[in-house]
Amino acid sequence: MLKIENVSKSFGNKKVVDNISICMDKPEVFGLLGTNGAGKTTTIRMLLGILKKDSGDITWNGKAVDRKKVNFGYLPEERGVYPKVKIIEQLKYFAELKGMSKDDAIKSINKWAKLLKVEEYLNMPAEKLSKGNQQKIQFLTAVIHDPELIVLDEPFSGLDPVNTEILKKVIIDLVKEGKYIIMSAHEMHTIEEFCTNVIILNKGKTVLKGNLRSIKESYPANRVLISTNDNISNIIKSLKLELENSVDNSYVIKIKDENDGYKLLDKVIKSNIKVNKFEIEKPTLNDIFIEKVGGKNE
Amino acid sequence: MNDMFVVAKFTLKDMLRRKAFIISTIIILLMIIIGCNIPNISKSFKGESVKAKILISDKNNIFENNLNMLSNDDNEIITDNLSIDEIKEKLLSNEIEEAVIVDKVDNNINFKYIVKNAMYMDGSPYIVDLLSNLYKEIQISKLNLSNEEVLSINPAFNYEIEQAEEEANGNVFVMMILSIVLFYAVYFCAFQVSSSITTEKTSKIIETLVTSTSPTNIVLGKTIGIGLAGLLQLILIILTAIFSVNMFLDSELVSSVLDMSSITIPLGLITLLYFILGYATYALLYALTGSTVSKPEDIQSANTPVAMITMIGFYISYFTMLNPSSNMNMIAGFIPISSPFCMPFRIMMGFANVNEVLISIGILLLTIFVISSITIKVYSNAILNYGSKMSFKDIVKMYKQK
Numbered sequence: 064m065l066k067i068e069n070v071s072k073s074f075g076n077k078k079v080v081d082n083i084s085i086c087m088d089k090p091e092v093f094g095l096l097g098t099n100g101a102g103k104t105t106t107i108r109m110l111l112g113i114l115k116k117d118s119g120d121i122t123w124n125g126k127a128v129d130r131k132k133v134n135f136g137y138l139p140e141e142r143g144v145y146p147k148v149k150i151i152e153q154l155k156y157f158a159e160l161k162g163m164s165k166d167d168a169i170k171s172i173n174k175w176a177k178l179l180k181v182e183e184y185l186n187m188p189a190e191k192l193s194k195g196n197q198q199k200i201q202f203l204t205a206v207i208h209d210p211e212l213i214v215l216d217e218p219f220s221g222l223d224p225v226n227t228e229i230l231k232k233v234i235i236d237l238v239k240e241g242k243y244i245i246m247s248a249h250e251m252h253t254i255e256e257f258c259t260n261v262i263i264l265n266k267g268k269t270v271l272k273g274n275l276r277s278i279k280e281s282y283p284a285n286r287v288l289i290s291t292n293d294n295i296s297n298i299i300k301s302l303k304l305e306l307e308n309s310v311d312n313s314y315v316i317k318i319k320d321e322n323d324g325y326k327l328l329d330k331v332i333k334s335n336i337k338v339n340k341f342e343i344e345k346p347t348l349n350d351i352f353i354e355k356v357g358g359k360n361e
Numbered sequence: 362m363n364d365m366f367v368v369a370k371f372t373l374k375d376m377l378r379r380k381a382f383i384i385s386t387i388i389i390l391l392m393i394i395i396g397c398n399i400p401n402i403s404k405s406f407k408g409e410s411v412k413a414k415i416l417i418s419d420k421n422n423i424f425e426n427n428l429n430m431l432s433n434d435d436n437e438i439i440t441d442n443l444s445i446d447e448i449k450e451k452l453l454s455n456e457i458e459e460a461v462i463v464d465k466v467d468n469n470i471n472f473k474y475i476v477k478n479a480m481y482m483d484g485s486p487y488i489v490d491l492l493s494n495l496y497k498e499i500q501i502s503k504l505n506l507s508n509e510e511v512l513s514i515n516p517a518f519n520y521e522i523e524q525a526e527e528e529a530n531g532n533v534f535v536m537m538i539l540s541i542v543l544f545y546a547v548y549f550c551a552f553q554v555s556s557s558i559t560t561e562k563t564s565k566i567i568e569t570l571v572t573s574t575s576p577t578n579i580v581l582g583k584t585i586g587i588g589l590a591g592l593l594q595l596i597l598i599i600l601t602a603i604f605s606v607n608m609f610l611d612s613e614l615v616s617s618v619l620d621m622s623s624i625t626i627p628l629g630l631i632t633l634l635y636f637i638l639g640y641a642t643y644a645l646l647y648a649l650t651g652s653t654v655s656k657p658e659d660i661q662s663a664n665t666p667v668a669m670i671t672m673i674g675f676y677i678s679y680f681t682m683l684n685p686s687s688n689m690n691m692i693a694g695f696i697p698i699s700s701p702f703c704m705p706f707r708i709m710m711g712f713a714n715v716n717e718v719l720i721s722i723g724i725l726l727l728t729i730f731v732i733s734s735i736t737i738k739v740y741s742n743a744i745l746n747y748g749s750k751m752s753f754k755d756i757v758k759m760y761k762q763k
Contacts, residue, residue, distance in 0.1 A: 111572050130572065137572045143565030148375060159367045160573040204569055 064088045065128075065212060065243055070119030072105055079105050081267040082119070087243050087260070092234065094258035094275070095247040096348075098356050101264040103247045104140055107214050110245070111137055123212060134161075136210035140217050140247070144189035144197050151185040154200070154207060161208035168207070175203045178233055195226050202230065206237070213237065215246045219253055231256070251349040261348075263355050270355040275348065282346045287316045287324040290340035291331060298330050313340075364574040368582025369589065372557065376590035386594050390601045397605035400614075412437040415488055416448060416460040423465050424492075427499055431491050445475065452477045461488055470496065536706040537682065542598065543636055544675045544702050550591030551643035551671075555651030555664055557583055558740070562655040567744050576741040581733070584644045591640060631718070632705040638725040639701025643671055645732040652740040653756055674698030678706075685710050694721050697728040735760060 067085040071078065080102040087093050097103045108114040110121055112129055123133045145153050151172065158168030176182040179199045184192050189200065198221055205213060218234070219227050234257060237244060248254050254261060255275065263271040271278065289295070290313040299306050299316060304323060308315040318324050324343040331338055346354075376382055395402075416439045417428050432438045439457065448460045452475065462473040474486050501511060558580075561567045570579060606615055650663040678699040681690035685707065693699040694707050700721045707713040713721075742759040 113568065113571055130575070135572075137569065139565070139568040139572075141565040141568055143561075143567065143569060145375070145566055146564060147378075152371075152374070156367070156371045157569065157573055160364055160570075201569070 064124055065245075066120070066122045067106070067110065068120045068122075070106070070109060070116050070121060072102075072109055072114065072117050079267050080109070080116075080264075083262070083264070083267075083269055084119075085245075085262055085272075087245070090238050090241045090243055091259045092238060092244045092246050092257040094254040094261035095245055095264070096251075096254060096261055096352060097247075097264035100266070101356070102267040103264060104216060105267075106264070107137075107216055107245070107247065111135065111214060128212075133212060134208065134210045135212040135214065136205035136208065137213075138202050138205040138215045138218055142194075142198055142201055142221075144192075144200060146190035147188050149186055149188055150181075150192070150200055153189065154185075154203060157204045158207050163208055171207050171209070172203070175207060178229075179203055180229060195222050198222060199226060199230070202233075211243060213242055213244045215244060217248055218246060219248060219250060251347065251352060255348045263352060265356040271351065278351065279345050279348070282351065283320045284324065284343045285318060285346045285350060286344040287314075287318050287327060288340065288342040288344060289314050289316065289327065289331070289338065292337040292339065295331055295334075295336060298327065298334060302327055302330065318343075364578040365582040365585070368574065368578055369585040372583050372586025373589050375557075376553065376587055377593075382590065382594075386597065389594075389598055393598065393601050394605050394609075397602075397609040400611070401609060413458040414439060414456070416441055416443070416451065416457045417492075418442050418448065418460070418462045421463075421465055423463055423470060424495060425499060427495060431488075431495060436488070445473070448475050459486070459488065461492065463492065536709055537679075539632065540675075540678060540682065540702045540706055542595070543632070543639065543705070544671075546591055546595045546598075546636065547639045547643055547701060548668075548671050548675075550587060550594075550640055551647045552664065552668075553587045553591075553647075554584055554644040555647035555667075556657075556660055557587060558648055558651035559654050559657060559660050562652075562744065563657055571744055576744065577737050580645070580648050580737050580740050584641060584648060588637065588640050588644060592636070595636065628705065628709050631708055634722070635701045635705050635725075638722065638729065641729045642697055642701070642725060642732065643667065645729065645736045646670070649732070649736040649739055649756075652736070652743045653759075670698055675702055678703035682706055685712055691717070695724055697725050700725060 065085070065087040067083060070080060070083050072080040079100075083102070083106060085093065095103050095106065105114060109116045110128060121128050123135075126132050128135070144150075154172045155165065155168050158171065159165070163171065172185070173182075176185055179202065181196055181199050181203070184196055184200070189197060192200065198218075202215075202218065205215070215234075218230060222230060231253075234244065234246075246254070246257065258275055260273065261271070261275050261278070262269055286307070292312065294312060295314065296306070296309075299314065302323070304327065305317040306314060307317050316327065318327075321343055324341075328338065328341055412435060414437050415431075417424075417431075418441060419428060420442045428438055428440050443451070445462065448457075448462070451457045452460065458477075460475040462475070464471045464473070472489050472492065474489060476482070476486075497515065501514065506514070561570060574582075646667045647664060650667055651660065654660055654663045674696070677693045677696065679702070681687060681693045681699075682703060684690060690703065690707065690712070693703045694713060694717060704713060704718065704721050708718060739756055739759045743756075
């Protein structure tokens with residue numbers, strides 16, 4: 064079980080993490096969200112002992128999180144490889160630093176290289192690899208030693224759709240294997256896809272925390288998707304609803320609650336316009352995020 | 362401890378693979394081999410003879426056709442009664458190295474010594490001494506004296522040198538060379554530590570590294586790895602030098618210049634120890650400056666203060682070595698920035714007693730301990746600083762930071 068309790072950190076007079084608490088009691092992907100400068104990376108660095116916290120406790124199964132005591136893997140936001148060194152050499156180096164024997168390291172490298180489809184690059188210097196492949200190598204470095212706790216800071220940034228799918232599958236499998244994963248990401252749909260629990264930070268403070276599904280359920284519906292065989296712009300105007308988007312008589316309309324949606328449907332039907340599709344939507348994580356941090360998601 | 366050796370092994374392998382390291386080593390080794398072959402090369406250009414050609418013009422036959430007696434392994438005497446202008450022409454066209462015009466006026470014998478450039482001449486030329494002695498011998502032989510009488514007039518003059526100051530045992534020339542080699546080995550090797558640390562920050566690998574092992578293991582592992590690469594290079598240079606000297610140089614010439622008898626195994630070991638301690642001192646200082654920058658273009662300016670300290674250390678040791686019995690040289694043997702270059706020299710010369718050596722090593726070890734603790738502290742706090750080069754004030758702040 065991972066427990067981060069009332070952790071704070073200041074740089075000079077600026078408090079960058081203010082009394083944050085997180086608890087993970089079962090294998091899952093925990094979402095760490097926030098705008099740039101919200102304190103996500105500082106929280107991760109404190110969790111891994113790269114930065115010293117000013118106050119609070121961070122424990123893994125009751126023990127302080129320490130390189131020597133806890134087997135963790137880390138994919139930092141700042142990607143880095145030794146440009147002139149062969150991939151296999153740098154992977155063996157990090158595996159040895161994580162306490163693996165040479166034979167175990169080679170077995171693990173081969174297994175992960177196959178899963179991540181980077182086998183052909185193992186004997187090449189890192190500088191010859193594309194950015195996406197370098198990123199996969201860094202991910203491999205984070206998981207090579209079979210860690211219990213894995214921290215992924217922006218794992219999908221810079222990956223093409225094919226590689227994103229490969230990595231998604233690997234992350235889902237890791238959770239199935241019982242790994243605890245903390246993931247920071249900007250892409251809200253990715254978080255929605257993976258995370259059971261989330262925390263949203265803004266200027267170092269927690270603005271929202273809990274089970275993602277419950278959070279979304281607690282919000283009223285805020286959007287209607289309607290597709291008709293005639294133009295309904297005048298009806299939308301007459302009901303004083305805000306049109307978010309429209310293409311070929313398919314409309315996305317903002318609503319305050321579900322009743323606004325049903326009123327719209329009623330009026331369209333009474334106007335003898337055929338409805339092809341009607342859907343009332345709960346807010347997305349992106350909507351909630353924007354509402355909570357009071358600005359645009361970067 | 363294990364992690365430290367993993368870092369050291371990786372760093373050593375990385376260093377040995379670097380093109381710059383391989384090329385610089387090959388160039389140094391080639392320079393040594395070519396340097397030792399210069400006499401052979403010059404022989405092949407000049408033919409077998411490397412004798413200095415000396416022209417002697419003796420119009421009045423004062424030396425009674427005996428001038429060829431002065432020819433030996435070093436000199437080839439050419440006798441020709443040329444005018445001064447003709448002689449100058451031969452000197453300028455490098456046909457001869459020097460010339461003497463001999464003339465007798467009344468009872469005086471005048472020598473006109475002619476050379477291409479007399480700027481660096483100090484005292485009478487050697488050939489003039491040879492001519493004076495030859496003239497005396499010719500005149501004595503005419504007196505029909507017995508051997509005893511000749512010896513009483515012209516005895517063999519033996520001399521030996523005794524100095525008032527404490528006597529040096531070793532060969533100054535060898536140790537001067539060794540000091541310079543030590544300085545370059547320490548300087549260039551230690552510099553690599555700084556560059557290696559900054560490169561890891563530039564390539565952003567540092568964050569993965571510090572979650573894999575401790576800053577102490579990283580700093581000391583790197584220092585050991587690069588030091589081993591430097592040591593291998595140094596050993597290769599020394600072995601090549603020994604091989605080339607024995608293989609290509611005339612053994613008599615070598616023994617006249619270098620007294621190798623004073624180079625013993627214990628002296629070799631103590632020199633190795635001072636190389637390791639000197640390297641560790643400077644490498645850790647360079648590690649400190651390397652951790653204060655994150656851009657390759659800032660490395661040079663960040664390293665300038667350490668480079669200056671290194672130069673000062675070397676020059677203190679070098680200039681005091683010119684007067685090895687002085688107090689200044691003794692003090693230089695204790696100062697940690699100069700002792701690695703100076704102390705092996707003092708030990709070989711027999712100027713440093715056991716206590717002095719132990720104190721000098723103790724001071725160096727203490728210095729290494731202090732610098733390493735400062736460096737590791739600053740490194741730990743500065744590794745995630747990706748901004749511009751840190752000022753001295755920032756470094757102090759980083760050191761004080763928890």
